[in-house]
Amino acid sequence: MAVYTDVSTDDLARFLTRYDIGELLSYKGIAEGVENSNFLVHTSKGYFILTLYEKRVAEGDLPFFIGLMEHLAARGLNCPQPVKTKDGAALGVLAGRPAAIVTFLDGLWIRKPGVGHCAAVGEALAKLHLAGGDFAMKRPNALSVESWRPLFEHAGPRGDTVRPELCNEIVGELDVLEKSWPRGLPQGVIHADLFPDNVFFLGDRLSGLIDFYFACTDTLVYDVAICLNCWCFEPDHSFNVTKGRALLKAYQAVRPLSKAECDALPVLARGAAMRFLLTRLVDWLAVPEGALVKPKDPLEYYRKLRFHQSVTSARDYGLN
Amino acid sequence: MAVYTDVSTDDLARFLTRYDIGELLSYKGIAEGVENSNFLVHTSKGYFILTLYEKRVAEGDLPFFIGLMEHLAARGLNCPQPVKTKDGAALGVLAGRPAAIVTFLDGLWIRKPGVGHCAAVGEALAKLHLAGGDFAMKRPNALSVESWRPLFEHAGPRGDTVRPELCNEIVGELDVLEKSWPRGLPQGVIHADLFPDNVFFLGDRLSGLIDFYFACTDTLVYDVAICLNCWCFEPDHSFNVTKGRALLKAYQAVRPLSKAECDALPVLARGAAMRFLLTRLVDWLAVPEGALVKPKDPLEYYRKLRFHQSVTSARDYGLN
Numbered sequence: 001m002a003v004y005t006d007v008s009t010d011d012l013a014r015f016l017t018r019y020d021i022g023e024l025l026s027y028k029g030i031a032e033g034v035e036n037s038n039f040l041v042h043t044s045k046g047y048f049i050l051t052l053y054e055k056r057v058a059e060g061d062l063p064f065f066i067g068l069m070e071h072l073a074a075r076g077l078n079c080p081q082p083v084k085t086k087d088g089a090a091l092g093v094l095a096g097r098p099a100a101i102v103t104f105l106d107g108l109w110i111r112k113p114g115v116g117h118c119a120a121v122g123e124a125l126a127k128l129h130l131a132g133g134d135f136a137m138k139r140p141n142a143l144s145v146e147s148w149r150p151l152f153e154h155a156g157p158r159g160d161t162v163r164p165e166l167c168n169e170i171v172g173e174l175d176v177l178e179k180s181w182p183r184g185l186p187q188g189v190i191h192a193d194l195f196p197d198n199v200f201f202l203g204d205r206l207s208g209l210i211d212f213y214f215a216c217t218d219t220l221v222y223d224v225a226i227c228l229n230c231w232c233f234e235p236d237h238s239f240n241v242t243k244g245r246a247l248l249k250a251y252q253a254v255r256p257l258s259k260a261e262c263d264a265l266p267v268l269a270r271g272a273a274m275r276f277l278l279t280r281l282v283d284w285l286a287v288p289e290g291a292l293v294k295p296k297d298p299l300e301y302y303r304k305l306r307f308h309q310s311v312t313s314a315r316d317y318g319l320n
Numbered sequence: 321m322a323v324y325t326d327v328s329t330d331d332l333a334r335f336l337t338r339y340d341i342g343e344l345l346s347y348k349g350i351a352e353g354v355e356n357s358n359f360l361v362h363t364s365k366g367y368f369i370l371t372l373y374e375k376r377v378a379e380g381d382l383p384f385f386i387g388l389m390e391h392l393a394a395r396g397l398n399c400p401q402p403v404k405t406k407d408g409a410a411l412g413v414l415a416g417r418p419a420a421i422v423t424f425l426d427g428l429w430i431r432k433p434g435v436g437h438c439a440a441v442g443e444a445l446a447k448l449h450l451a452g453g454d455f456a457m458k459r460p461n462a463l464s465v466e467s468w469r470p471l472f473e474h475a476g477p478r479g480d481t482v483r484p485e486l487c488n489e490i491v492g493e494l495d496v497l498e499k500s501w502p503r504g505l506p507q508g509v510i511h512a513d514l515f516p517d518n519v520f521f522l523g524d525r526l527s528g529l530i531d532f533y534f535a536c537t538d539t540l541v542y543d544v545a546i547c548l549n550c551w552c553f554e555p556d557h558s559f560n561v562t563k564g565r566a567l568l569k570a571y572q573a574v575r576p577l578s579k580a581e582c583d584a585l586p587v588l589a590r591g592a593a594m595r596f597l598l599t600r601l602v603d604w605l606a607v608p609e610g611a612l613v614k615p616k617d618p619l620e621y622y623r624k625l626r627f628h629q630s631v632t633s634a635r636d637y638g639l640n
Contacts, residue, residue: 108347
């Protein structure tokens with residue numbers, strides 16, 4: 001949930017005069033995204049999403065995110081399409097913040113994904129990787145293996161208040177990941193945060209992908225490892241290999257994985273679990289006692305990490 | 321801002337099958353209202369607002385609120401209109417909470433109301449009072465003069481942490497209000513919370529009134545006193561008599577005030593300031609240190625109260 005910045009009617013109406021999207025009829029702050037302020041805007045020409053970028057998103061990265069959405073939409077991927085001003089600009093300033101307007105996508109996110117949803121996500125992810133192939137801009141992954149130890153040290157020894165011995169276990173795992181992290185696999189644009197709430201469905205059909213604000217240039221199959229983490233576990237944290245198989249098979253039908261990519265999957269899955277464990281741990285420890293907003297449970301990803309540590313090959317994820 | 325309850329797609333889709341409003345296409349939690357969870361729902365037949373009533377709203381009061389919106393909408397007042405199920409029910413249960421669907425109203429709320437907006441609100445308020453005249457249900461005002469001392473005692477001596485001597489001043493004012501509170505003035509349905517964020521405009525035209533969840537049966541002119549408090553002060557807490565005059569004149573053009581009602585206006589305005597001072601004080605003191613959500617400043621209404629204490633007659637509000 002996030003609406004950090006209030007926008008006055010006058011300021012918004014003035015902002016919209018730069019666009020060719022009609023008269024302002026209503027706007028509502030919406031509880032979506034955790035990094036930015038989002039508004040659903042109704043004008044005489046339709047519905048749009050207005051995003052104000054709060055300080056957790058680096059302003060220098062915005063041209064990459066906006067450019068990527070434009071690039072992918074132009075290649076037929078269903079994702080929010082930046083709306084340009086009459087002068088051709090996709091980024092402006094509103095209420096003192098960088099701001100953009102994108103098209104509104106219908107669709108529903110699935111709270112309890114089934115096997116069919118996992119297959120649809122695998123296919124969409126592969127299409128995203130192919131469509132991103134000729135995107136010229138680069139953005140390093142600020143949340144990859146090099147960043148994890150500093151992130152962990154930022155959380156500090158208080159990690160053990162969340163679970164006894166957690167810090168020691170993290171340090172041990174970081175030692176492994178830093179030594180064995182695969183290099184030289186195919187790189188490209190990855191979404192890097194394709195959780196269920198960022199994937200829309202209409203009926204059984206995947207209707208769109210949203211929230212490209214962690215997208216970056218990184219190992220493509222790492223994106224697959226992230227999706228295995230966030231789509232294929234059950235609420236009791238057990239891995240559902242039928243879902244894993246469906247996701248991987250659908251991905252490979254569009255973009256086959258090389259042997260080297262398959263071999264790297266287990267360690268990449270461990271890394272993906274570590275990345276979400278660490279950012280959730282930092283958020284968890286940053287929230288004051290008694291606050292109304294409860295952050296996501298970091299231990300969910302600790303338990304997933306434990307599963308990945310027990311994996312012996314990519315076959316354990318359902319890879320044929 | 322408020323989305324307290326998450327609703328799953330499956331649960332919502334099942335809930336909607338009871339209605340004749342088409343297929344679910346999307347829904348977003350919206351940052352609106354402070355008492356309930358609200359969602360903007362898009363179906364194949366249009367846009368609607370779904371409200372889940374959280375525990376701050378007494379379930380027994382819901383038929384009054386829903387019935388009132390229906391009654392007012394039927395009399396041409398622009399307010400959200402409850403949508404009934406195929407069985408004719410306006411209230412259901414979703415995610416374990418009482419839930420209702422109402423029509424979506426376009427419109428924008430005015431952050432900095434001008435004289436014209438105040439006149440429009442005065443007129444709309446009088447029309448609401450007339451339209452409510454034959455509404456059969458009754459609901460006592462749970463936040464009227466009898467409730468203020470218990471509410472204050474609930475906040476306790478910690479009030480002085482907000483401003484030195486605040487508690488003494490409140491006790492003194494409560495003594496005055498309890499003794500001089502007017503009885504026997506015309507009663508009826510009042511909105512009781514017609515703040516700028518509950519009034520929509522499209523251009524200069526008032527396009528709708530929302531949020532009837534404090535509505536009750538009480539002294540009609542008390543509603544006018546509430547509006548003087550929340551529409552006619554400047555950001556520096558000075559009273560703008562031009563705005564007061566515009567609001568009162570437009571109100572009286574639809575529903576003239578009797579001499580007794582005019583005479584009672586100053587003490588009712590003091591009471592209205594006290595009511596918002598007290599509820600804001602309770603909310604302010606209830607929020608833990610360091611919380612992300614900042615409640616509204618109670619001292620805004622302390623300063624307004626000080627103004628009303630200096631008023632000698634309703635002429636000071638602009639009444640001719």
